[in-house]
């Protein structure tokens with residue numbers, strides 16, 4: 001069954017955009033997923049197809065009208081697909097959400113512009129609000145593409161090796177260990193000896209330590225959650241075998 005995405009946007013030509021290339025592009029050609037971009041302007045008011053208006057309460061910028069946005073939403077057959085509005089006001093998007101979205105029938109994505117969408121339509125249509133980071137984009141299309149990319153690569157048959165989906169950052173709540181390839185020595189920097197040892201258990205142990213150290217140093221939020229999950233309440237058993245200077 002094809003995983004279906006519908007984007008509601010003022011800029012339909014932005015889809016599939018970069019997702020027409022590489023892994024996602026091949027999967028699109030193979031029919032493993034599809035994306036339809038619907039122009040919100042179609043649902044605009046009057047001869048000029050107006051989609052926005054000034055904010056009640058004053059202030060800069062324009063707000064997308066609830067009547068226009070709801071008309072677009074109601075015209076889409078959701079067919080069990082979550083309706084997601086990417087917004088900096090949303091909860092942070094996590095790999096768990098991505099797995100849930102990728103495991104379902106697809107997504108409907110509402111792409112905001114201007115100051116965003118009238119709050120009432122978000123409530124009325126039970127829209128999930130997710131943020132892709134603590135910074136402001138000029139529109140929701142790029143965020144929608146990011147979200148789609150993260151989902152599409154998890155659709156069965158899209159990634160070459162299924163293992164690469166289960167061993168990466170966040171799959172066990174930790175950041176991933178660092179990677180090295182040939183040459184073994186490059187500009188005076190050598191690959192850690194252990195990776196050349198052929199000793200699989202020792203390599204696995206080294207990678208686990210690297211994962212834990214990177215998570216502790218770069219993502220205290222993830223580290224705290226990991227400690228709580230594994231029943232540890234201090235910095236505990238993590239050795240700083242990794243070079244902290246490398247982890248900037």
Ligand code: SAM
Nearest residue numbers: 086087088112115116131132136137139140143
């Ligand atoms: N006034 C809004 C605020 O401060 O929260 C920002 C509006 S932004 C200029 C326009 C649109 O871009 C938003 O409605 C949203 O769809 C999208 N957007 C911007 N930053 C985003 C982010 N970090 N994550 C997800 N979507 C984002």
